[in-house]
Amino acid sequence: MQQDKIPTIIIVGAGLGGLSLYHALIKNKDKREFNVKIFERESSPTDRWQGYHIGLSNYGAQSLLNCIPSSIASNLPKATPNTVPDVETHGIIITDQVGNVLLAPPTKPFKDFYELAKISRGLSSMIIYRDRLRDVLLDDVPVQWNKKCTKYVETQEGVWVFFEDGTQEFCNILVGADGINSPIRKQKLPELQIVNYGITHVGVDISIPKHLMDRASKIHGNVLARKTLGTKGDSTFMMTRLIPIKQEQDDEKNEPHYRATLVYSYPSELDNVDTESEKAKVDDNDPASVIEHVKVLIRTLRPDCELTDLLLELWDLAPKTIPNDPIKFPFKNYNPVQRRMMRDIDPMSIKSWTSSRVVLLGDAVHAMSPILGLGANNAIQDADKLSQALLKYTDNNISFIEEYEKEMLKRTSADVLKSRNVTFKTSTPLGPFGVIVRDRILKVINVMINFYSFADNLIFKD
Structure with missing residues (x-):
């Protein structure tokens, strides 16, 4: 298949992590240009309640500023x-x-x-x-709404992404940022289980x-x-x-x-x-x-x-x-x-982790107890780290994904287990x-x- 000269990245999920990654890739287009597409299963920005306050840590704030351009930062x-x-x-x-x-x-x-x-x-x-x-993060982002991903097919050249409405898209890198019930994670890592507390x-x-x-x-x-x-x-x-x-x-x-x-x-x-x-x-x-x-x-x-x-x-x-x-x-x-x-979800609870053109971030791979307020911060940090790794992209070498995953797995697994431990200790009769x-x-x-x-x-x- 003839690929475009500019590689395509598809992000599935327009939450805080997916949107931060989108902005980071556009912000760094002078260093490495991508054709970035973002899809969301919700039918509109107001389809689902986006409530709750969250605590944004100093590390999450640093990563968010790394990701977003000044035009978005001015609305923070x-x-x-x-x-x-x-x-x-x-x-x-x-x-x-x-x-x-x-x-x-x-x-x-x-x-x-x-x-x-x-x-x-x-x-x-x-x-x-x-x-x-x-x-704020949705501003100027061409999200394609009502697009629920059902599966993907990975080839030597890239990844075909299939949606519930019968459409399909081709990309060089697929990013699953689609939450704890991610169909992409379930296909990539079916053995990675959700732990019920x-x-x-x-x-x-x-x-x-x-x-x-x-x-x-x-x-x-x-x-x-x-x-x-x-x-x-x-x-x-x-x-x-x-x-x-x-x-x-x-x-x-x-x-x-x-x-x-x-x-x-x-x-x-x-x-x-x-x-x-x-x-x-x-x-x-x-x-x-x-x-x-x-x-x-x-x-x-x-x-x-x-x-x-x-x-x-x-x-x-x-x-x-x-x-x-x-x-x-x-x-x-x-x-x-x-x-x-x-x-x-503890991402290091499985023995093997094979890097490919399909990569995960946020709750899709490391959903955690909200007790320490680390979930959203880790999703934004994922976006920051992955965007930096993608600057090293070449058609025939995706070792940069393995570098991102090693850092992400170590950081987020520790926070998942820390949050789980505190939750159990404070929830024991x-x-x-x-x-x-x-x-x-x-x-x-x-x-x-x-x-x-x-x-x-x-x-x-x-």
Whole structure:
């Protein structure tokens, strides 16, 4: 087959990783030019809810800036608003079931996204808007929508990619950035299995009125990532920005509201336990029943205290039906509240890994527990590393893919296992003695981390 002089790269998946790779390849066209095509199974940019906040680390920020051109970077403030001085602390705090602080790692202060990217030591992160970041990355990208990849056929000259609508495309390199259920991964590495944790998590974006946010801040301070550990294997997590969102003028008292992501996790076996207070069967097609199920679990598993009361009030804010007027809804897309299984993929759990013209990035190859906030950061780092490797592309030599995969496998497998380990440790039901041991260990770790940070700042003071 006669190939074009300019090699073609097909990216399947227009998530953060796939879009970052697209921009990186276009940005570096003066060094190596490619004909880049990107396909997405969704029918439009707003077909599926893109919600949730994410924590973008200093390493993720560095890679993102490496990938995107200045025209895209100029729009980053839409998704990464500057830190509000003396109001927000971009870090995490962990408390016990009644709100006592167990772990509060120190954070390096930074004013904006660019200062975050300059932090070279340790791990710092910024809470950003995931949906808005995707919108920014979609700018000027000719995504071909409603194109679900079903299979590929690799030849000596390249790769034929087949889509559900009956069309097919030819490319020199195929990149699977199509998520945890990737058909490309399933074909390339059928033995690479998804690990089910036996943990259910329910997440929702909510709009919190100021009086409730003030109550939450009395417990957690102004830290933007807030986790509470229960004693029965359950935990809560909230991510927010303390930046008021626009509300309708007729809102009661015109009280400021704040956008927040709320997550409740618990052992999946509890989905099969009937409780007297739960009158109706939980139906994932009925958001109201899922929300009530979460509230029943909170009331059953948590002690009577201010924190428990606050959690119940926060979950009451979750939309129980599709909003009548989506335009007035504080988030662009509505996602029905559903229970989801926590899963991951360890890319180094198989013995052999053969490099070819088909390459993977992001959740397609190393989906991980969200507990440490490493998933999106690794996907963007993948895009950065792969784009640099592709600069070495030649028709007869694809050893650069093997170089990318070696680095990616080592980096992401470590993060998958680290995230899995922390998830299991914080999701194990404990008796009274176990709770005492857990709390004391976390408090000792907290002291050690703070001491190390203090010493590190003295030694490496700017």
